[in-house]
Amino acid sequence: MASSSSLPAFTVRRGEPVLVAPAAPTPREVKALSDLDDAEGMRFYSSGIHLYRNNPAMAGKDPAKVIREALARALVPYYPIAGRLREEEGKKLVVDCNAHGVMFAEADADLTADDFGDVQSPPFPCFEQFILESTTIAGVEPVIDRPLFYAQVTRLKCGGFIFGQxxxxxxxxxxxxxxxxxxxxxxxxxxxxxxxxxxxxxxxMFMARQPPRPSFPHLEYREPAGGADRMLSTPASDMARVPFFFGPREIAGLRQRAPPDMRCSRFELVAACIWRSRTAALGYAPDEEVRLSFIVNARGRPEIPLPKGYYRNAMAYSVAATTAGELCGGDLGYALELVKKAKSAVTYEYLQSVADLMVLTGRPLFALSRTYIISDISHAGFKEIDFGWGQAVYGGPAKGGEGPLLGVTNYFSRAKNSKGEEGTVVPICLPKDAMDKFQLEVQGLTVV
Structure with a gap:
């Protein structure tokens, strides 16, 4: 896997960004976001990268032109994405569907697809060069009255390209x-x-009830009890980042340590293993509260009335919480039970409760202290994005939890190891003095 430091010296020559508007007239209207959509924790841009090799069958076609034209046509049915966010009373966000368009840039780089090696997990090497940023204010990138989608197509000298968005x-x-x-x-x-x-x-859809009446504790928005969290104070220069692969052997080891009558998904096994191992490696005091927060997708659940083709936020954070002493002193089954309970808590009632809480408490940001936040993107379909050049060599997030979220947030994605085995890859970021301890903890739980 290539890192930013292992790439050869290169230059990216980016053209002037332009706005791409819908290719045909679209409705001029204002659409309200749900009380899940406009929470403080959603007011950011998620970034992704797709790396493609040269495809001789596409010879003579410019990927930047192909994608730009397709983007304009796709914005006709998806016309709200061509609009702008506006904030109204009570921090409520709406979309002004004004067809102003999305931002697009084309670029060229002195690199080949092979220069990036076998990229399996974020961060993508030198991702800053391949995504189009907007202006920041005091280190924060605002979303109000800004394009809602940014795209950059970077042609590579091998005939491949990078689609960053x-x-x-x-x-x-x-x-x-x-x-x-x-x-x-x-x-x-x-x-x-x-x-x-x-x-x-x-x-x-997903609006607060009248009157709002939160019916769950929602620990995800309340700071845990205990002292300071070293993860939030350790400088980036003192952090180590190592990808961990959970293939058939590792999953078999975890299943051996789960209660025999407990049915567990791959996600639940890996999440419980990493949460327990990470907590032990960071050396929290036994009485300090530690949490695992993860995104639960609401799609495909019969009790949640989502129409086909719904593309807005249909997810919520759920939290497993205990003390460091109980988590590390118990077996893997204890952690698994907490993860499964938190996962099953997300019902339609839970989503309504989140919406109620947002309205009553000013749409707060989720808590970060002694909290490990994970998102399973292995089924999102990043590698299935095919503009005609074939499947992406890499498809996934550009970043891996940068800035204040370094090591606090993480992604689970699907990958293959050198043997060609499918598995889950998790790029772990921890203080350097905790990484060896973490690795030993994981080995102890996954050995067959």
Missing amino acids: RFCHCIGDALGHMQFEKAVCEIACGADAPSLAPSWGRPD
Whole structure:
């Protein structure tokens, strides 16, 4: 896997960014976001990168031109993405569907697809060069009155290219984001329209009840009890980042340590293992509260009424919480039980409760102290984004939890090891003096 330091010296020559508007007239209206969409924790841009090799069958075609034209056509059915966010009373966000367009740039780089090696997990090497940033204010990138989607196509000297994009999380989650990108792909490959028509959903979808009445504790928005968290104070220069692969052997080892009558998914096994190992490695006091927070997708659940083609946020954070002493002193089954309980808590009632809490408490940011936040993107379909050049060599997040979230947030993604075995890869970031301890803890839980 290539790192930023192992890449050869290169230059990216980026053209002037331009706005790409819908290719046909679209409705001029204002659409309200849900009380899940406009939470403080959603007011950022998620960034992704797709790396493609040269495809001789596409000789003579410019990927920047193909994608730009397909993007304009896809913005016709997805016209809210071409609009701008506006904040109203009570920090409520709405989308002004004004067809102002999304930001697009094309570039060229003195690199080949092979220079990046076998990229399996974020951060993508030198990702800053391949995504189009907007202006920041005091280190924060605002989302109000800004384009909701940024795209950059960087042609490589081998004939391949990089598609880098940033999508405002207020408009949609990872699955909704991929739904939009797949629509662009289908049009780029010759379709007249997306095979799945987008749906904004009902105006009252995931809105707070009247009166708001949160019915769950929602620890994700309350700071845990205990002392300071070293993860939030350790400088980036003192952190180590190592990808950990959980393949068939590692999963078999974890299953041996789970209670025999407990049915566990791969995600639950890996999440419990990493949470327990990370807590032990960081050396928290036994009485300090530690948490695992993860995103639970609400799609596909019969009790949650989502229309087909819904691309906005349909997810919530759920939290497993205990003390460091109880977590590290118990067996893996204890951690698994907490993870499974938190995962099953996300029902339609839970989502309504989150919306109620947002309205009552000013849409707070989720708590970070002694909290490990994970997102499983292995089923989001990043590698399925095909503009006609074939499947991406790498498809996934550009970043790996940067800035104040370094080591606090993480992604689970699918990958193959050198033996060709499928597994889950997790790029762990910890203080350097904790990484060896973490590795030993994981080995102890995964050995067969």
